[in-house]
Amino acid sequence: MLDRLQIVKQRFDEISDLIIQPEVIADQKRYVQLNKEYKDLKALSEKRDELVNLMGNIDEANEIIADGSDAEMVEMARMQLDEAKEKLPALEEEIKFMLIPKDPEDAKNVMVEVRAGTGGDEASIFAGDLYRMYTKYCENKGWRTSVVDLSEGTSGGFKEIIFEVTGEDVYGTLKFEAGVHRVQRVPQTETQGRIHTSAATVMVLPEAEEFDVQIDMNDVRIDFFCSSGPGGQSVNTTKSAVRLTHIPTGLVAQCQDEKSQHKNKDKALTVLRSRLYEMELAKKQEEDAKKRSSQVSSGDRSAKIRTYNYPQGRVTDHRIGLTLYDLDGVMNGGVQKLIDELQLVNNTEKLKEASEVF
Missing domain, CATH: 3.30.160.20 (Double Stranded RNA Binding Domain)
Structure with a gap:
Protein backbone atom coordinates (compact mmCIF):
# COMPACT_ATOMS: atom_id res chain seq x y z
CA MET A 1 0.00 0.00 0.00
CA LEU A 2 2.80 2.43 0.87
CA ASP A 3 4.38 1.87 -2.56
CA ARG A 4 1.12 2.83 -4.28
CA LEU A 5 0.72 5.84 -1.98
CA GLN A 6 4.25 6.98 -2.81
CA ILE A 7 3.31 6.99 -6.51
CA VAL A 8 0.21 9.06 -5.59
CA LYS A 9 2.42 11.51 -3.66
CA GLN A 10 4.81 11.88 -6.59
CA ARG A 11 1.95 12.52 -9.01
CA PHE A 12 0.35 15.01 -6.60
CA ASP A 13 3.65 16.95 -6.32
CA GLU A 14 3.98 16.89 -10.11
CA ILE A 15 0.48 18.28 -10.66
CA SER A 16 1.01 20.92 -7.95
CA ASP A 17 3.87 22.28 -10.07
CA LEU A 18 2.03 21.90 -13.38
CA ILE A 19 -1.16 23.82 -12.53
CA ILE A 20 0.77 27.03 -11.86
CA GLN A 21 2.55 26.96 -15.24
CA PRO A 22 1.30 29.70 -17.64
CA GLU A 23 1.07 27.34 -20.63
CA VAL A 24 -1.14 24.93 -18.64
CA ILE A 25 -3.39 27.74 -17.38
CA ALA A 26 -3.80 28.91 -20.99
CA ASP A 27 -4.94 25.43 -22.08
CA GLN A 28 -8.44 25.36 -20.58
CA LYS A 29 -9.14 21.69 -21.24
CA ARG A 30 -5.87 20.52 -19.69
CA TYR A 31 -6.15 22.98 -16.79
CA VAL A 32 -9.66 21.72 -15.85
CA GLN A 33 -8.54 18.08 -16.04
CA LEU A 34 -5.42 18.69 -13.94
CA ASN A 35 -7.38 20.66 -11.35
CA LYS A 36 -9.81 17.79 -10.95
CA GLU A 37 -6.94 15.30 -10.58
CA TYR A 38 -5.24 17.64 -8.07
CA LYS A 39 -8.39 17.74 -5.95
CA ASP A 40 -8.79 13.94 -6.01
CA LEU A 41 -5.13 13.28 -5.17
CA LYS A 42 -4.94 15.97 -2.46
CA ALA A 43 -7.25 14.05 -0.13
CA LEU A 44 -5.38 10.80 -0.76
CA SER A 45 -2.01 12.48 -0.29
CA GLU A 46 -3.14 13.86 3.08
CA LYS A 47 -4.26 10.38 4.17
CA ARG A 48 -0.89 9.03 3.05
CA ASP A 49 0.87 11.58 5.29
CA GLU A 50 -1.43 10.58 8.16
CA LEU A 51 -0.55 6.90 7.63
CA VAL A 52 3.19 7.60 7.46
CA ASN A 53 3.01 9.60 10.71
CA LEU A 54 1.01 6.87 12.43
CA MET A 55 3.42 4.15 11.36
CA GLY A 56 6.30 6.37 12.47
CA ASN A 57 4.69 6.66 15.92
CA ILE A 58 4.41 2.86 16.10
CA ASP A 59 8.10 2.41 15.19
CA GLU A 60 9.15 5.07 17.70
CA ALA A 61 7.07 3.51 20.49
CA ASN A 62 8.46 0.05 19.76
CA GLU A 63 12.04 1.39 19.96
CA ILE A 64 11.41 3.02 23.36
CA ILE A 65 9.75 -0.15 24.70
CA ALA A 66 12.63 -2.31 23.38
CA ASP A 67 15.17 -0.01 25.06
CA GLY A 68 13.34 -0.20 28.42
CA SER A 69 15.78 2.13 30.23
CA ASP A 70 13.17 4.65 31.34
CA ALA A 71 10.05 3.13 32.95
CA GLU A 72 8.01 6.34 32.61
CA MET A 73 8.90 6.69 28.91
CA VAL A 74 8.07 3.02 28.36
CA GLU A 75 4.63 3.51 29.90
CA MET A 76 3.96 6.54 27.66
CA ALA A 77 5.22 4.60 24.65
CA ARG A 78 2.84 1.72 25.41
CA MET A 79 -0.09 4.16 25.52
CA GLN A 80 1.07 5.72 22.24
CA LEU A 81 1.42 2.27 20.68
CA ASP A 82 -2.05 1.14 21.78
CA GLU A 83 -3.62 4.34 20.46
CA ALA A 84 -1.82 4.09 17.10
CA LYS A 85 -2.65 0.41 16.65
CA GLU A 86 -6.31 1.17 17.36
CA LYS A 87 -6.39 3.88 14.66
CA LEU A 88 -4.38 1.97 12.04
CA PRO A 89 -6.97 -0.59 10.74
CA ALA A 90 -9.66 2.04 10.17
CA LEU A 91 -7.21 4.36 8.40
CA GLU A 92 -5.92 1.54 6.19
CA GLU A 93 -9.50 0.57 5.27
CA GLU A 94 -10.34 4.19 4.44
CA ILE A 95 -7.27 4.45 2.20
CA LYS A 96 -8.15 1.17 0.45
CA PHE A 97 -11.54 2.63 -0.51
CA MET A 98 -9.87 5.84 -1.68
CA LEU A 99 -7.44 3.84 -3.85
CA ILE A 100 -10.31 2.18 -5.73
CA PRO A 101 -10.26 3.70 -9.25
CA LYS A 102 -13.03 6.27 -9.56
CA ASP A 103 -15.49 6.35 -12.39
CA PRO A 104 -14.23 9.35 -14.41
CA GLU A 105 -17.84 10.40 -14.94
CA ASP A 106 -18.63 10.74 -11.22
CA ALA A 107 -17.60 14.40 -10.94
CA LYS A 108 -19.83 15.47 -13.84
CA ASN A 109 -23.06 17.42 -13.65
CA VAL A 110 -26.13 15.57 -14.93
CA MET A 111 -29.31 15.74 -16.93
CA VAL A 112 -32.12 13.93 -15.13
CA GLU A 113 -35.09 12.74 -17.19
CA VAL A 114 -38.23 11.59 -15.35
CA ARG A 115 -40.91 10.00 -17.53
CA ALA A 116 -44.31 8.63 -16.56
CA GLY A 117 -44.53 4.92 -17.38
CA THR A 118 -47.44 2.54 -16.91
CA GLY A 119 -50.37 3.78 -14.85
CA GLY A 120 -51.96 6.63 -16.81
CA ASP A 121 -52.66 9.87 -14.91
CA GLU A 122 -51.41 8.37 -11.65
CA ALA A 123 -48.01 7.68 -13.30
CA SER A 124 -47.77 11.35 -14.30
CA ILE A 125 -48.62 12.43 -10.75
CA PHE A 126 -45.95 10.06 -9.42
CA ALA A 127 -43.39 11.45 -11.90
CA GLY A 128 -44.15 14.88 -10.42
CA ASP A 129 -43.64 13.48 -6.90
CA LEU A 130 -40.24 12.09 -7.91
CA TYR A 131 -39.24 15.43 -9.46
CA ARG A 132 -40.10 17.25 -6.21
CA MET A 133 -38.24 14.58 -4.20
CA TYR A 134 -35.08 15.10 -6.25
CA THR A 135 -35.24 18.91 -6.23
CA LYS A 136 -35.57 18.90 -2.43
CA TYR A 137 -32.67 16.45 -2.17
CA CYS A 138 -30.53 18.62 -4.45
CA GLU A 139 -31.43 21.71 -2.44
CA ASN A 140 -30.29 19.95 0.75
CA LYS A 141 -26.99 19.07 -0.97
CA GLY A 142 -26.44 22.65 -2.09
CA TRP A 143 -26.78 21.67 -5.76
CA ARG A 144 -28.53 23.83 -8.35
CA THR A 145 -31.39 22.53 -10.49
CA SER A 146 -32.76 24.02 -13.69
CA VAL A 147 -35.72 22.75 -15.75
CA VAL A 148 -34.87 22.17 -19.41
CA ASP A 149 -38.13 20.80 -20.79
CA LEU A 150 -41.42 19.42 -19.51
CA SER A 151 -44.74 18.01 -20.63
CA GLU A 152 -47.49 18.30 -18.03
CA GLY A 153 -49.89 15.47 -17.22
CA THR A 154 -53.61 15.91 -17.75
CA SER A 155 -54.39 15.51 -14.02
CA GLY A 156 -51.19 16.94 -12.54
CA GLY A 157 -47.55 15.96 -12.47
CA PHE A 158 -45.59 15.40 -15.66
CA LYS A 159 -45.67 13.05 -18.60
CA GLU A 160 -42.00 13.97 -18.87
CA ILE A 161 -39.65 16.46 -17.21
CA ILE A 162 -35.96 17.03 -17.91
CA PHE A 163 -33.83 19.05 -15.51
CA GLU A 164 -30.15 19.85 -15.09
CA VAL A 165 -28.31 19.37 -11.79
CA THR A 166 -25.00 21.12 -11.15
CA GLY A 167 -22.76 20.72 -8.13
CA GLU A 168 -19.99 18.54 -6.71
CA ASP A 169 -19.82 14.84 -7.64
CA VAL A 170 -23.42 14.90 -8.89
CA TYR A 171 -23.28 11.94 -11.28
CA GLY A 172 -21.38 9.81 -8.76
CA THR A 173 -24.32 10.25 -6.38
CA LEU A 174 -27.40 10.37 -8.59
CA LYS A 175 -26.41 7.58 -11.00
CA PHE A 176 -27.87 5.08 -8.50
CA GLU A 177 -31.32 6.63 -9.07
CA ALA A 178 -31.49 5.57 -12.71
CA GLY A 179 -34.13 2.92 -13.42
CA VAL A 180 -37.84 2.25 -12.99
CA HIS A 181 -39.50 3.48 -9.80
CA ARG A 182 -42.83 1.91 -8.81
CA VAL A 183 -45.54 3.38 -6.59
CA GLN A 184 -48.36 1.53 -4.82
CA ARG A 185 -51.16 3.72 -3.45
CA VAL A 186 -54.82 4.65 -3.75
CA PRO A 187 -55.11 7.33 -6.46
CA GLN A 188 -57.15 10.47 -5.75
CA THR A 189 -59.47 9.49 -8.61
CA GLU A 190 -60.12 6.00 -7.15
CA THR A 191 -63.63 5.92 -5.63
CA GLN A 192 -63.55 2.37 -4.23
CA GLY A 193 -60.28 2.67 -2.31
CA ARG A 194 -58.35 0.17 -4.41
CA ILE A 195 -54.54 0.27 -4.43
CA HIS A 196 -53.08 0.90 -7.88
CA THR A 197 -49.55 0.29 -9.11
CA SER A 198 -47.90 2.84 -11.40
CA ALA A 199 -44.37 3.45 -12.62
CA ALA A 200 -42.03 6.20 -13.73
CA THR A 201 -38.61 5.95 -15.35
CA VAL A 202 -35.63 7.98 -14.15
CA MET A 203 -32.60 8.41 -16.42
CA VAL A 204 -29.42 10.08 -15.15
CA LEU A 205 -27.11 11.24 -17.95
CA PRO A 206 -23.62 12.63 -17.25
CA GLU A 207 -23.42 16.09 -18.77
CA ALA A 208 -20.90 16.17 -21.60
CA GLU A 209 -18.53 19.07 -22.09
CA GLU A 210 -17.82 20.38 -25.57
CA PHE A 211 -14.49 18.56 -25.65
CA ASP A 212 -16.23 15.27 -24.64
CA VAL A 213 -18.55 15.24 -27.65
CA GLN A 214 -18.02 17.17 -30.85
CA ILE A 215 -21.28 17.83 -32.68
CA ASP A 216 -21.20 18.89 -36.31
CA LYS A 284 -18.03 1.18 -23.49
CA GLN A 285 -19.74 -0.11 -20.34
CA GLU A 286 -21.62 -2.95 -21.98
CA GLU A 287 -19.59 -5.55 -20.12
CA ASP A 288 -20.45 -3.98 -16.76
CA ALA A 289 -23.67 -5.86 -15.94
CA LYS A 290 -24.29 -4.07 -12.65
CA LYS A 291 -24.18 -0.62 -14.18
CA ARG A 292 -26.18 -1.61 -17.21
CA SER A 293 -28.93 -3.15 -15.08
CA SER A 294 -29.41 0.13 -13.23
CA GLN A 295 -29.75 2.19 -16.43
CA VAL A 296 -33.21 0.90 -17.30
CA SER A 297 -34.79 2.63 -20.27
CA SER A 298 -38.26 1.04 -20.19
CA GLY A 299 -41.23 2.36 -18.25
CA ASP A 300 -42.56 -1.13 -17.66
CA ARG A 301 -43.57 -2.04 -14.08
CA SER A 302 -41.67 -5.33 -14.11
CA ALA A 303 -38.23 -3.70 -14.53
CA LYS A 304 -38.24 -1.98 -11.15
CA ILE A 305 -35.38 -0.83 -8.93
CA ARG A 306 -37.46 0.67 -6.12
CA THR A 307 -41.02 0.53 -4.77
CA TYR A 308 -42.77 3.30 -2.82
CA ASN A 309 -45.65 1.70 -0.87
CA TYR A 310 -47.94 4.37 0.63
CA PRO A 311 -50.36 2.13 2.61
CA GLN A 312 -47.39 0.60 4.49
CA GLY A 313 -45.31 3.79 4.56
CA ARG A 314 -42.26 1.97 3.21
CA VAL A 315 -39.65 2.33 0.47
CA THR A 316 -37.86 -0.79 -0.81
CA ASP A 317 -34.78 -0.80 -3.01
CA HIS A 318 -34.84 -4.16 -4.77
CA ARG A 319 -31.20 -4.11 -5.89
CA ILE A 320 -29.87 -4.45 -2.34
CA GLY A 321 -33.00 -5.67 -0.53
CA LEU A 322 -33.18 -2.56 1.68
CA THR A 323 -36.52 -1.43 3.16
CA LEU A 324 -37.02 1.87 4.99
CA TYR A 325 -40.22 2.69 6.86
CA ASP A 326 -39.81 6.41 6.27
CA LEU A 327 -41.77 7.10 3.11
CA ASP A 328 -42.62 10.71 4.05
CA GLY A 329 -38.99 11.47 4.81
CA VAL A 330 -37.77 9.97 1.53
CA MET A 331 -40.39 11.77 -0.56
CA ASN A 332 -39.37 15.03 1.13
CA GLY A 333 -35.82 14.70 -0.15
CA GLY A 334 -34.43 12.17 2.32
CA VAL A 335 -32.90 9.93 -0.35
CA GLN A 336 -29.40 9.99 1.15
CA LYS A 337 -29.94 6.88 3.33
CA LEU A 338 -30.73 4.81 0.23
CA ILE A 339 -27.85 6.27 -1.80
CA ASP A 340 -25.39 5.70 1.06
CA GLU A 341 -26.27 1.99 1.20
CA LEU A 342 -26.07 1.65 -2.59
CA GLN A 343 -22.66 3.35 -2.63
CA LEU A 344 -21.45 1.12 0.21
CA VAL A 345 -22.45 -2.07 -1.64
CA ASN A 346 -20.93 -0.73 -4.86
CA ASN A 347 -17.63 0.20 -3.17
CA THR A 348 -17.46 -3.12 -1.31
CA GLU A 349 -17.80 -4.98 -4.61
CA LYS A 350 -15.07 -2.82 -6.13
CA LEU A 351 -12.84 -3.44 -3.11
CA LYS A 352 -13.26 -7.21 -3.52
CA GLU A 353 -12.29 -6.93 -7.18
CA ALA A 354 -9.21 -4.87 -6.30
CA SER A 355 -8.25 -6.93 -3.21
CA GLU A 356 -5.31 -8.62 -4.93
CA VAL A 357 -3.65 -5.19 -5.36
CA PHE A 358 -3.36 -4.77 -1.63
Missing part, protein backbone atom coordinates in the same frame (compact mmCIF):
# COMPACT_ATOMS: atom_id res chain seq x y z
CA MET A 217 -24.05 21.40 -36.52
CA ASN A 218 -24.46 20.45 -40.17
CA ASP A 219 -25.83 17.15 -38.83
CA VAL A 220 -28.41 18.92 -36.66
CA ARG A 221 -31.84 20.10 -37.83
CA ILE A 222 -33.07 23.10 -35.83
CA ASP A 223 -36.81 23.78 -35.50
CA PHE A 224 -38.33 26.76 -33.68
CA PHE A 225 -41.86 26.67 -32.29
CA CYS A 226 -44.12 28.39 -29.78
CA SER A 227 -43.81 27.32 -26.16
CA SER A 228 -46.78 25.72 -24.46
CA GLY A 229 -48.02 25.95 -20.90
CA PRO A 230 -47.83 28.77 -18.34
CA GLY A 231 -45.30 31.55 -18.65
CA GLY A 232 -46.94 34.82 -19.65
CA GLN A 233 -48.44 36.51 -22.67
CA SER A 234 -45.47 35.96 -25.01
CA VAL A 235 -45.29 32.19 -24.48
CA ASN A 236 -47.77 31.13 -27.16
CA THR A 237 -46.99 33.91 -29.62
CA THR A 238 -43.17 33.93 -29.82
CA LYS A 239 -41.25 31.09 -31.44
CA SER A 240 -38.71 30.87 -28.61
CA ALA A 241 -38.85 27.08 -28.07
CA VAL A 242 -36.15 25.08 -29.84
CA ARG A 243 -36.07 21.46 -31.02
CA LEU A 244 -32.80 19.90 -32.19
CA THR A 245 -32.72 16.67 -34.20
CA HIS A 246 -29.39 14.86 -34.63
CA ILE A 247 -29.87 13.36 -38.09
CA PRO A 248 -27.23 10.55 -37.93
CA THR A 249 -28.68 9.05 -34.71
CA GLY A 250 -32.27 10.34 -34.74
CA LEU A 251 -31.84 11.72 -31.20
CA VAL A 252 -34.10 14.69 -30.40
CA ALA A 253 -33.68 17.34 -27.69
CA GLN A 254 -35.81 20.37 -27.07
CA CYS A 255 -36.12 23.22 -24.60
CA GLN A 256 -38.89 25.74 -24.02
CA ASP A 257 -38.13 26.78 -20.45
CA GLU A 258 -36.41 30.09 -21.26
CA LYS A 259 -37.95 33.13 -22.93
CA SER A 260 -34.81 33.58 -25.02
CA GLN A 261 -34.51 31.50 -28.18
CA HIS A 262 -30.73 31.58 -27.83
CA LYS A 263 -30.80 30.24 -24.23
CA ASN A 264 -33.25 27.50 -25.21
CA LYS A 265 -30.96 26.47 -28.06
CA ASP A 266 -27.96 26.28 -25.69
CA LYS A 267 -29.89 24.15 -23.19
CA ALA A 268 -31.23 21.83 -25.89
CA LEU A 269 -27.69 21.43 -27.25
CA THR A 270 -26.48 20.46 -23.76
CA VAL A 271 -29.19 17.79 -23.55
CA LEU A 272 -28.36 16.49 -27.04
CA ARG A 273 -24.65 16.36 -26.24
CA SER A 274 -25.35 14.49 -22.99
CA ARG A 275 -27.55 11.94 -24.77
CA LEU A 276 -24.91 11.33 -27.44
CA TYR A 277 -22.26 11.00 -24.73
CA GLU A 278 -24.39 8.57 -22.74
CA MET A 279 -24.94 6.51 -25.89
CA GLU A 280 -21.17 6.19 -26.39
CA LEU A 281 -20.64 5.58 -22.67
CA ALA A 282 -23.18 2.73 -22.69
CA LYS A 283 -21.26 1.01 -25.49
